[in-house]
Amino acid sequence: MHVGVYVDAHPAVAEQARLLEAAGFDHVWVYDSPLVFSDPYMALLEVARATDRVLIGPGVTQPDARPAYATAQALGTLAKVAPGRVAFGIGIGNSASWSVGRQPATLDEMHEHVRIVQGMLRGETVEHDVGGGRRAPLRFIHPEGRWLDLSRHVPTWISAFGPRGQRRAGAVADVVLIRWEGEQRVREARERLAEGARAAGRPGAGEDIGIGTVYCVYPIEDEAELETDEARAALGPMVVSRLRYLTANHAHADEVPAHFRPGFTAYQAHRATLDPVERHLDNYRGYLVHTPPDLxxxxxxxxxxxxxxIGSAAEIADELLAMRDAGVDHVTLQLAGPPARWCRRMGEQVLPLLR
Known part of the structure; x- marks a missing residue:
């Protein structure tokens, strides 16, 4: 099983990328949220130049962020700098959509984006919608030379948490990201991917599609660490992010897992106090990086x-090994806490137990 990490896009991300590669992680993903962080592809260029081994890519982009040909251009450019190390991560949108006041994209919109990006990165001519009921051919005019590298496959990682999204991803994805909810959910996802692959006539019925998941771990050496300001600063953004996600996507507490319901109800009451005109902006203050004082x-x-x-290195390794044994091929972790300390603990104490 490969283990990677998500980081926020910012100009100094190279330092974090070097720490992550040195710690032994396998991939580094950069968030793509236009109003929240820096430009992801500028950040990924810094990651590419700072590393030699890790797989890199947007984690994840979404179809409304930029035209599909611009996504393909960015990925092809990255491939020139980091050949064989670039992946295309995409979903329908969460923070990138809600923070600009929009609904997430539809599956049709996402798959149209994927179709164009994949085709262009293969050096093909593809059609795209230019408005007014017209379609026009599209391809890179200078696919070789100093601008792009289209010689290597750029794997597509699709975030698909629901059954319908997983079936459709089976037609085109190299890796599909699902929620970690135990071995049974992994088996069900594989069955849906196989259904989608067979329906699309994909060779091997999708047996080569990888399963990935997103997770958060926080290694501690003593339970007292949970009461520290450092722990609250590390995990607080994850708590608030989860509550924001749940209240944006669900109307009633009984629609969310039982252990989230008290927080869901409290955050829903807080959300109702926000100005409805600008709530989409206020709702992403500190997203995944710090906890606003009022929260x-x-x-x-x-x-x-x-x-x-949260636990000892052995306890965290046991959870990650359970994912591996359940059929998860890739797990990507949220970087929680001071990067140097978190990377040191993970690299020295946890990752060796997975090898």
Whole structure:
């Protein structure tokens, strides 16, 4: 099983990327949220130049962020700098959509984006919609030379949490990202991917499609660490992010997992106090990087445990090994806490137990 990490896009990301590669991680993904972080592809260029081994890519982009040909251009450019190390991560959108006041894209819109990007990265001519009921051919005019590298396959990682999305991903994805909810859910996802692959006439019925998941771990050496400001600063953004996601996508507490319901109800009440005109902006303050002062009350040892596996190196390794044994091929972790300390603990204490 390969283990990677998500980081936020910012100009100094190279330092984090070097730490992650040195710690032994296999891939580094950069968030793509236009109003929240820096430009992801500028950040990924810094990651590419700072590393030699890890797989890199947007984690994940979405079809409304930029035209498909611009996504293909960015990935082809990265491939020139980091040949054989670039992946194309995409979903329908979460923070990138909600933070600009839009609904996430539809599956049709996402798959149209994927079709164009994949075709262009293969050096093909593809059609795209230019408006007014017209379609026009599209391809890279200078596919060789100093601009792009189209000689290597860029794997497509699709975020698909629901059954319909997983079936459709089976037609085109190299890796599909699902929620970690145990071995049974992994088996069900594989069955749906196989259905989609067979329906699309894909060779091997999708047996080569990888399963990935997103997770958060926080290694501690003593339970008292959970009461520290450092732990709250590390995991608070994950708590608030989960509550924001749930309240944006669900109307009632009984629609969310039981252990999230108290927090869901409290955050829903907080959300109702925000100006509805600008709520989409206020709702992403500190997203995944810090906890706004007025939301710190939501961060407790109990809520922190709902969003992360917290424990000794052995306990965290056991959870990750359970994912591997259940059929997960890739797990990508949220970087939680001071990067140097988190990377040191993960690299020295946890990752060796997975090899």
């Amino acid at each position: 710190e009350s939501f961060v407790t040892p109990e809520t922190m445990r709902t969003v992360a596996t």
